[in-house]
Amino acid sequence: MRLLITGGCGFIGTNFIYLMKERHPDWTLFNLDKLTYAGNRKNLLQLEQDADSGYTFIHGDICDKDFVTSVLHDYKIDAVVNFAAESHVDRSINDPAPFLTTNTLGAQNMMECARNAGIEKFVHVSTDEVYGTLGPDDPAFSEKNPLEPNSPYSASKAGADLMARAYFETYKFPVSITRCSNNYGPYQFPEKLIPLMFIKANADESLPIYGDGSNIRDWIYVDDHCTGVELTLLKGQPGKAYNFGGAAEKTNLELVKELLKILGKDESLITYVKDRPGHDMRYAMDYSLAEKELGFTPAVAFDEGIRKTVEWYKENSDWLEEVRSGAYREFMDQWYGERK
Numbered sequence: 603m604r605l606l607i608t609g610g611c612g613f614i615g616t617n618f619i620y621l622m623k624e625r626h627p628d629w630t631l632f633n634l635d636k637l638t639y640a641g642n643r644k645n646l647l648q649l650e651q652d653a654d655s656g657y658t659f660i661h662g663d664i665c666d667k668d669f670v671t672s673v674l675h676d677y678k679i680d681a682v683v684n685f686a687a688e689s690h691v692d693r694s695i696n697d698p699a700p701f702l703t704t705n706t707l708g709a710q711n712m713m714e715c716a717r718n719a720g721i722e723k724f725v726h727v728s729t730d731e732v733y734g735t736l737g738p739d740d741p742a743f744s745e746k747n748p749l750e751p752n753s754p755y756s757a758s759k760a761g762a763d764l765m766a767r768a769y770f771e772t773y774k775f776p777v778s779i780t781r782c783s784n785n786y787g788p789y790q791f792p793e794k795l796i797p798l799m800f801i802k803a804n805a806d807e808s809l810p811i812y813g814d815g816s817n818i819r820d821w822i823y824v825d826d827h828c829t830g831v832e833l834t835l836l837k838g839q840p841g842k843a844y845n846f847g848g849a850a851e852k853t854n855l856e857l858v859k860e861l862l863k864i865l866g867k868d869e870s871l872i873t874y875v876k877d878r879p880g881h882d883m884r885y886a887m888d889y890s891l892a893e894k895e896l897g898f899t900p901a902v903a904f905d906e907g908i909r910k911t912v913e914w915y916k917e918n919s920d921w922l923e924e925v926r927s928g929a930y931r932e933f934m935d936q937w938y939g940e941r942k
């Protein structure tokens with residue numbers, strides 16, 4: 603298979619490319635990435651520098667119709683996985699426009715170009731956040747739940763999900779959607795909760811918890827999400843959405859305390875800061891459809907995944923230092939300056 607992956611220089615895309623190379627050495631992989639602040643070409647340099655790896659990096663924007671059309675044609679692409687996105691909720695609160703541009707219009711552009719090119723299979727990578735929020739006793743999100751996004755990020759992702767639905771219903775375009783809960787693992791950009799708290803705890807700096815820390819997220823090790831995307835690519839039905847989760851619901855406070863324990867740091871580092879506006883209370887996933895139709899099951903328990911993740915960050919302090927460049931610091935200073 604000649605597979606085009608968009609956003610492969612980000613967190614999940616990088617892990618997906620390494621995993622697919624391991625599991626399907628015969629696949630030829632193409633990674634189209636704009637290299638925003640969150641994209642790091644060096645993540646995959648070892649594949650890029652190996653002439654026999656069957657991996658090609660292509661620098662560009664998923665919103666550019668002529669460019670995407672020529673990529674699909676020139677590289678004779680069979681199938682597409684669309685990971686490319688602006689992914690950080692806090693940034694979407696500060697400035698929604700780039701989220702709408704890439705996450706909604708860019709996804710639509712990818713589908714339009716792929717439809718014109720006669721692509722056999724298109725997987726659009728979405729998120730559990732399109733469902734909105736759950737109360738403490740609500741059943742987990744199922745694919746039947748209405749889309750009720752609450753942040754500019756989740757609204758921009760829901761826009762693409764609805765467009766995917768329309769492309770299937772109108773054109774019979776072979777698109778399947780994946781919706782997953784919070785990922786963690788190697789290469790996650792350190793604006794997200796786990797790597798951010800790792801950096802701060804290691805430096806004995808205070809750990810900023812939004813509100814009272816009672817918001818709940820379901821955590822999935824990134825390889826398990828990648829397996830879900832792989833299964834959707836291979837077996838997912840066109841026109842269907844599939845939920846994926848890690849069966850590991852935790853309050854933010856519980857998670858941060860576990861992390862401090864692993865790092866041997868004191869809980870007194872925790873500080874409570876001004877909450878994120880529109881902060882969703884709880885996410886939980888019913889992934890029984892993916893179990894039944896795709897044979898999905900999360901393989902990595904949270905205790906094991908978080909230890910592997912901490913080890914990776916300890917061994918890759920250079921990576922952490924490098925990605926925290928000017929643009930990173932600018933946003934972080936402003937956002938956390940306002941939360942005091």
Ligand code: NAD
Pocket residue numbers: 608609610611612613614615634635636637638639640641642662663664665684685686687688689690704708727728729730759781782783784785786791
């Ligand atoms: P990320 O922010 O780490 O990486 C995004 C990548 O997309 C970067 O390499 C960036 O350069 C690239 N990109 C951004 N705009 C682009 C554009 N216009 N054209 C081409 N490339 C562009 O994101 P991530 O955490 O790896 O998330 C990947 C996907 O998975 C996203 O669609 C996200 O919505 C979804 N998702 C993420 C999570 C999570 O917990 N991180 C959970 C569920 C779903």
Ligand code: DAU
Pocket residue numbers: 689690691692728729730731782783784785793794795796798810811812813817818819854878885
């Ligand atoms: O649920 C899937 C989503 O998970 C993905 O679609 C998004 O791309 C991804 O960014 C993630 O969104 P969250 O907003 O849940 O992730 P984040 O790491 O930003 O925050 C996790 C929780 O931790 C959330 O309840 C907010 C809280 N938090 C986060 C940060 C950065 C804090 O309390 N303090 C912080 O400094």
